[in-house]
Amino acid sequence: MVVCKRLGYGSRGRRIPTMPRVPNSARGKRSTRRKKDGDDMYAFDLLATVAGTLIADQDNPSNVPSISAAKAKKRKSVKKVHLDEILPLKNVAMEKDCCSGCVVGSGGVCAFGRQANNCLVENSSKRSKAESVLESLTVKSNMLIRDSLVSCAKPCETNCGLECGAYGIHHPGSSSSAEAEQMQQAEPEVIRRQADGHVAALDSLFDSMDQDGKPPALAKVQYTADKDDDENSSGCTRPSTIENKDYKPQYLGNHRIRKLLASKVRKAACNKICGRFPSKKICEGMSNKGSKLNLCGKKMSTTRQKVQRTIFKKKRLAHHTSSFGKEMLTEASGTSFSMEGRNKPCESEDYHVKLRIKSFSIPELFIEVPENATIGSLKRTVMDVVNRIMEGGLRVGVLLQGKEIQDDNKTLRQAGICHDKKLNSIDFKLECERGQESPSAVTIPEQMDFLSADIVEPLARMKCEEPFFETEVGNDSQQPIPAHRSRSLSDLYSVHCPVEMASQDTSANSQAIVPIAPAPSDVGALAIVPLCKSKRSEIVQRRIRRPFSVGEVEALVEAVEQLGTGRWRAVKMLAFDNIEHRTYVDLKDKWKTLVHTASISPQQRRGAPVPQELLDRVLSAQAYWSQQHAKLQDKLHGKAPLPEICPP
DNA sequence: ATTAGGG
DNA sequence: CCCTAAT
Numbered sequence: 001m002v003v004c005k006r007l008g009y010g011s012r013g014r015r016i017p018t019m020p021r022v023p024n025s026a027r028g029k030r031s032t033r034r035k036k037d038g039d040d041m042y043a044f045d046l047l048a049t050v051a052g053t054l055i056a057d058q059d060n061p062s063n064v065p066s067i068s069a070a071k072a073k074k075r076k077s078v079k080k081v082h083l084d085e086i087l088p089l090k091n092v093a094m095e096k097d098c099c100s101g102c103v104v105g106s107g108g109v110c111a112f113g114r115q116a117n118n119c120l121v122e123n124s125s126k127r128s129k130a131e132s133v134l135e136s137l138t139v140k141s142n143m144l145i146r147d148s149l150v151s152c153a154k155p156c157e158t159n160c161g162l163e164c165g166a167y168g169i170h171h172p173g174s175s176s177s178a179e180a181e182q183m184q185q186a187e188p189e190v191i192r193r194q195a196d197g198h199v200a201a202l203d204s205l206f207d208s209m210d211q212d213g214k215p216p217a218l219a220k221v222q223y224t225a226d227k228d229d230d231e232n233s234s235g236c237t238r239p240s241t242i243e244n245k246d247y248k249p250q251y252l253g254n255h256r257i258r259k260l261l262a263s264k265v266r267k268a269a270c271n272k273i274c275g276r277f278p279s280k281k282i283c284e285g286m287s288n289k290g291s292k293l294n295l296c297g298k299k300m301s302t303t304r305q306k307v308q309r310t311i312f313k314k315k316r317l318a319h320h321t322s323s324f325g326k327e328m329l330t331e332a333s334g335t336s337f338s339m340e341g342r343n344k345p346c347e348s349e350d351y352h353v354k355l356r357i358k359s360f361s362i363p364e365l366f367i368e369v370p371e372n373a374t375i376g377s378l379k380r381t382v383m384d385v386v387n388r389i390m391e392g393g394l395r396v397g398v399l400l401q402g403k404e405i406q407d408d409n410k411t412l413r414q415a416g417i418c419h420d421k422k423l424n425s426i427d428f429k430l431e432c433e434r435g436q437e438s439p440s441a442v443t444i445p446e447q448m449d450f451l452s453a454d455i456v457e458p459l460a461r462m463k464c465e466e467p468f469f470e471t472e473v474g475n476d477s478q479q480p481i482p483a484h485r486s487r488s489l490s491d492l493y494s495v496h497c498p499v500e501m502a503s504q505d506t507s508a509n510s511q512a513i514v515p516i517a518p519a520p521s522d523v524g525a526l527a528i529v530p531l532c533k534s535k536r537s538e539i540v541q542r543r544i545r546r547p548f549s550v551g552e553v554e555a556l557v558e559a560v561e562q563l564g565t566g567r568w569r570a571v572k573m574l575a576f577d578n579i580e581h582r583t584y585v586d587l588k589d590k591w592k593t594l595v596h597t598a599s600i601s602p603q604q605r606r607g608a609p610v611p612q613e614l615l616d617r618v619l620s621a622q623a624y625w626s627q628q629h630a631k632l633q634d635k636l637h638g639k640a641p642l643p644e645i646c647p648p
Numbered sequence: 649a650t651t652a653g654g655g
Numbered sequence: 656c657c658c659t660a661a662t
């Protein structure tokens with residue numbers, strides 16, 4: 001009677017701890033996510049705000065894209081200055097409207113310079129190293145980071161330059177025509193879909209966004225994206241890219257950063273959304289503790305809730321993945337219409353200056369990756385470098401004709417930013433909030449490729465001090481190995497994840513060489529001016545997916561068999577102690593999925609198959625420990641212990 | 649910081 | 656994996 005449900009524990013000779021830990025099952029659960037208010041302001045939001053607040057309509061409504069046309073009528077007439085992307089650095093002259101796609105990073109930071117060869121990646125030198133030949137990859141010159149939609153608004157006639165990023169690397173000239181074609185086709189699709197009735201559902205939302213000048217680019221992208229997202233009922237999907245329907249974001253990340261910043265980001269997003277419903281009283285209850293994400297009043301429809309939630313999600317994603325180009329587009333429609341040359345005489349105080357910041361220009365990136373690194377690791381490395389640029393909290397500087405306007409209290413007109421002036425010469429500068437770190441403090445690694453360095457004149461060399469990625473493998477020798485299993489798992493990793501190691505090493509050694517504020521030459525390009533590398537990036541990335549190997553599963557099963565469920569920290573310490581990317585939450589989650597996997601038919605299982613033997617052990621351990629927890633609960637509640645359930 | 653549970 | 660309430 002008492003033997004039941006042990007299921008082979010004894011046969012494995014494992015001793016079962018006398019008492020399970022008190023389960024914390026009493027802990028509350030909830031499925032609603034309460035949003036909190038926050039005041040976080042992010043650099044690019046700030047910039048977007050700068051742009052947004054300066055933006056209003058020009059007199060010519062015909063230029064207003066279809067979606068915002070109606071709303072435009074409501075607004076008073078204003079002036080617009082279109083700051084198109086400029087290239088402060090001398091570059092190879094290319095024909096206009098050439099699509100030098102430059103997709104930076106993994107999450108969908110898209111950059112398509114439509115002007116010139118802004119993203120010339122050249123294989124500059126082959127320095128042979130002792131172990132590996134490193135390929136020096138110089139992402140040269142300005143990489144225009146811009147809303148992909150914008151980039152696609154103008155048809156690409158040629159595809160020059162190199163696209164480095166989420167969807168692969170294409171060497172100049174090698175870009176497939178199919179891709180270019182796809183990009184071209186994206187635009188009509190965007191416009192069409194926006195023109196039809198789909199917009200209605202979110203109309204009020206967009207409306208609100210419009211009013212505070214926040215570019216609804218995000219929402220727009222949501223429309224343009226594909227529908228295979230699991231939240232497609234909202235019509236929203238991933239915030240990026242038209243050119244790849246199979247977009248599976250390659251995330252990277254630092255769990256700690258994420259943990260620290262995630263709530264911040266959410267708060268900010270919430271705050272912003274809330275701020276976008278100024279007069280509609282949609283924000284009622286937002287600060288109510290008990291209220292859910294109820295932006296629209298007491299009874300938000302399910303769909304609506306989902307839409308809103310998705311907005312949040314996309315908001316966050318936009319923060320993370322397309323931080324550069326995000327929200328730089330200021331019109332609801334994806335139509336790219338140029339406001340250049342539309343300056344009008346300053347007739348009234350009511351006129352606004354409309355600054356349309358379409359893109360940021362990343363001056364230069366210098367990246368080193370081993371030849372045997374994967375594309376994925378390259379993407380992550382690029383993203384890493386980009387993230388580093390973003391680190392440290394950016395502030396915005398405004399330069400007019402190359403001169404920075406220091407006085408924040410000056411009006412635009414006083415500063416000379418007026419429609420009758422040459423507004424083409426406005427630059428925005430992004431600087432680190434804390435620029436204490438002097439350039440001298442920046443280390444120049446020995447392995448720096450100076451061959452490339454001399455190409456890129458005034459340079460700040462940013463060495464990554466700590467690897468962006470967790471080094472779960474590289475430090476085995478330094479860490480004591482507490483559990484034998486840890487050792488084995490480590491070994492296992494070094495066997496199974498060599499590429500990951502490579503990418504991490506790469507990441508740790510990757511350098512970014514970025515020009516320090518080149519004299520802002522002409523037309524409104526935004527020079528990103530990284531002066532420091534101090535503060536952690538606000539960019540939060542989803543962690544890269546790392547499926548559990550069989551070895552890991554086995555280690556997990558064994559640990560849980562010994563320690564029980566609900567002691568995930570202990571499990572982690574026992575079996576995954578030096579596997580940094582496996583948190584105890586991960587282990588708990590994995591156990592959950594293992595239990596589920598074990599309880600479904602093999603035909604229903606997906607992914608790498610787990611040996612049935614392991615799954616059996618999972619089930620037995622789960623059953624055993626559940627029973628233990630139940631017993632304990634009963635004891636705690638003073639109930640008589642239930643008779644043990646025995647199988648027939 | 650951990651744990652539990654829903655997504 | 657993510658997110659977050661409750662410990």
